[in-house]
Amino acid sequence: MAFRIPRGTVDLMPGEVEKWQYVESKARELCRRYHFSEIRTPIFEHTELFQRGVGETTDIVEKEMYTFTDRGDRSLTLRPEGTAGVVRSFVEKKVFGQPQPTKWYYIGPMFRYERPQAGRQRQFHQFGVEVFGTEEPAMDAEIIDLGVQFYQSLGLTGVKVELNSVGCPQCRPVHREQLVKFLTPRKDELCKDCQSRLDRNPMRILDCKNERCKELTQDAPKMVDCLCDECRTHFDAVKEYLDVLGVDYVLNPRLVRGLDYYTRTAFEFTVESKGSQAGTVGGGGRYNGLVKEIGGDDVPGIGFGIGIERTLLALEEQEVTLPIDYGVDCYLVTLGEEAKRQSVTLLKALRQAGCSAERDYLDRKMKGQMKAADRAQARYVAILGENELKANSIVVKELATGEQETIALDQFVDYVREGSRK
RNA sequence: GCGACCAUGGCGAAGUGGCUAACGCACCGGAUUGUGGCUCCGGCAUUCGUGGGUUCGAUUCCCACUGGUCGCCCCA
Structure with a gap:
C-alpha cells in the first residue's frame, strides 16, 4: 500500500458520516434553543497560547502537543482543546466590550499526540460551549443541563454527571497546603507519578488510579471542605439549580480535571463503557482566571467539551439506532x-x-x-x-x-x- | 513513554515447511430477451504487512521494521 492514513486518524466514510451530521445537527439545534452562537477559530494557534492557557504542568502541554515551526520560524500548535483559542478570540476581538454574557459554541477537530486506543485518537472531535462574563451559578447549572440534554436528544442513556468544586486562587492554596502536609509523611508509599505530583500539582494525586494511592488519600483533606465562603456559596447554588432543573448528579470530591485553568465548578459526563478510556464522554468547568491569563480583563468563563467519537461509541454500545435515511427517493x-x-x-x-x-x-x-x-x-x-x-x-x-x-x-x-x- | 496480542482477496475468516492458498459475505454474469429482496449455477488472491535470515524449498520457523487492536499513563 503506497500511502496510509496517519496514525490515530480515521476516514469518516459515507454511511458513518451521516451519523456525524445527525449528531452535529442535534448540537446546533440545542445551541440555538439555549441561544448560543457558533464560533469557528483556527485549528492551530501560537504554541504559547496553549502553554499559558492549558497550563505548563499538564500532560497535554508536556507531551501531547502537535507543535511545528512554520516557514516564518513561528512555533505553532494544532489545538489540543477548544477553550484556549476561543478565549484568545474573545480577548483579541475585544468582545468583552459588548453586552455580556457571551455564549458561544464550536464543533471541530482537536489534536493530541498519544497512543491510540479505544475511544482515543490523535485527531478527535469536540462539541464545546463557552460562556464569558458571568459568575452566576445558574449558568453553571444550565451548561451542565445543556450537556445532559445533548446526550438525551441522541437517545443515549445512563449518562452520569460527576460534580466537584476545585475552589479558587484564594482557597485552593489552603487545601493544597493541607494536602501536602497530609501526604508528605507518606510520600515514600505513593507511586512514582504521585511523588512528583506532590511538588507540582498535588491535587492530581487525588485522581490517581493506583490502588495504594487511593488508600493513602482515603482520608486526605478534601477540596470541598476547604472552600472559601464565596466558593462554598457558589457551589451550593449550583447544586440547588441543578436540583431545580431536575439534573441528577454525583458529587465526586476526587474529580480534578487535567487542565490547570479550572476554578470552582468542575464536572464530567460519564457513561458505562467497555473501553477504559471511553467512559468519559465529556467534561468541563469554570475558568475564572483564564481570560486574564490570556491577556484580557478579569472576565469569568465556563464551558464544556464533549467528545463526538466517544458519544458515538457509547451510542453504538447501547445499540441506539439514529434515525437516518440513507435511501434515495x-x-x-x-x-x-x-x-x-x-x-x-x-x-x-x-x-x-x-x-x-x-x-x-x-x-x-x-x-x-x-x-x-x-x-x-x-x-x-x-x-x-x-x-x-x-x-x-x-x-x-x-x-x-x-x-x-x-x-x-x-x-x-x-x-x-x-x-x-x- | 511502557506492556500484551495480532497482520491471509473489497470485508470476515481457515490453513500447511513443499507442486492449483478452504469457506462465508460483498461484487459481477447467467438461470428469468421489461421488474429488486429468496433459490440455483458460474466468475472473483500473478508481493499470504515490509525487509532480512534459516532451509533444497516459507504464507507457514527466527529477527527487525511498519501498522493495527487492547491495556497503563492521561484525557474527549
Whole structure:
C-alpha cells in the first residue's frame, strides 16, 4: 500500500458520516434553543497560547502537543482543546466590550499526540460551549443541563454527571497546603507519578488510579471542605439549580480535571463503557482566571467539551439506532437508448422538485438496475421503456410494498414528490 | 513513554515447511430477451504487512521494521 492514513486518524466514510451530521445537527439545534452562537477559530494557534492557557504542568502541554515551526520560524500548535483559542478570540476581538454574557459554541477537530486506543485518537472531535462574563451559578447549572440534554436528544442513556468544586486562587492554596502536609509523611508509599505530583500539582494525586494511592488519600483533606465562603456559596447554588432543573448528579470530591485553568465548578459526563478510556464522554468547568491569563480583563468563563467519537461509541454500545435515511427517493430504470436519453431531464425535474433521484450509469440490464435500486434503498423505482415512451407514461413501483402503477409522464414528478413526503 | 496480542482477496475468516492458498459475505454474469429482496449455477488472491535470515524449498520457523487492536499513563 503506497500511502496510509496517519496514525490515530480515521476516514469518516459515507454511511458513518451521516451519523456525524445527525449528531452535529442535534448540537446546533440545542445551541440555538439555549441561544448560543457558533464560533469557528483556527485549528492551530501560537504554541504559547496553549502553554499559558492549558497550563505548563499538564500532560497535554508536556507531551501531547502537535507543535511545528512554520516557514516564518513561528512555533505553532494544532489545538489540543477548544477553550484556549476561543478565549484568545474573545480577548483579541475585544468582545468583552459588548453586552455580556457571551455564549458561544464550536464543533471541530482537536489534536493530541498519544497512543491510540479505544475511544482515543490523535485527531478527535469536540462539541464545546463557552460562556464569558458571568459568575452566576445558574449558568453553571444550565451548561451542565445543556450537556445532559445533548446526550438525551441522541437517545443515549445512563449518562452520569460527576460534580466537584476545585475552589479558587484564594482557597485552593489552603487545601493544597493541607494536602501536602497530609501526604508528605507518606510520600515514600505513593507511586512514582504521585511523588512528583506532590511538588507540582498535588491535587492530581487525588485522581490517581493506583490502588495504594487511593488508600493513602482515603482520608486526605478534601477540596470541598476547604472552600472559601464565596466558593462554598457558589457551589451550593449550583447544586440547588441543578436540583431545580431536575439534573441528577454525583458529587465526586476526587474529580480534578487535567487542565490547570479550572476554578470552582468542575464536572464530567460519564457513561458505562467497555473501553477504559471511553467512559468519559465529556467534561468541563469554570475558568475564572483564564481570560486574564490570556491577556484580557478579569472576565469569568465556563464551558464544556464533549467528545463526538466517544458519544458515538457509547451510542453504538447501547445499540441506539439514529434515525437516518440513507435511501434515495426515486431510482430511474431505463430500457433502450431513447429512454436513457430522456432520463437526464426526468432526473433533473425530480431534483428540482426537491427529491433525490438516481439512475444507472453502467449500462446494466433491467435486473441489474432493479438490484441497484434496491441497494440504493430507493423508495420508488420508475421504469421508462419503449411502451411507456409511446404512451407518454411511466411505471412507478414502490419497493417496500411491491405495488406499482402506470401514470402519465406529466404527473410523474408530483407523484414522487408527494410520496416522498410521507 | 511502557506492556500484551495480532497482520491471509473489497470485508470476515481457515490453513500447511513443499507442486492449483478452504469457506462465508460483498461484487459481477447467467438461470428469468421489461421488474429488486429468496433459490440455483458460474466468475472473483500473478508481493499470504515490509525487509532480512534459516532451509533444497516459507504464507507457514527466527529477527527487525511498519501498522493495527487492547491495556497503563492521561484525557474527549
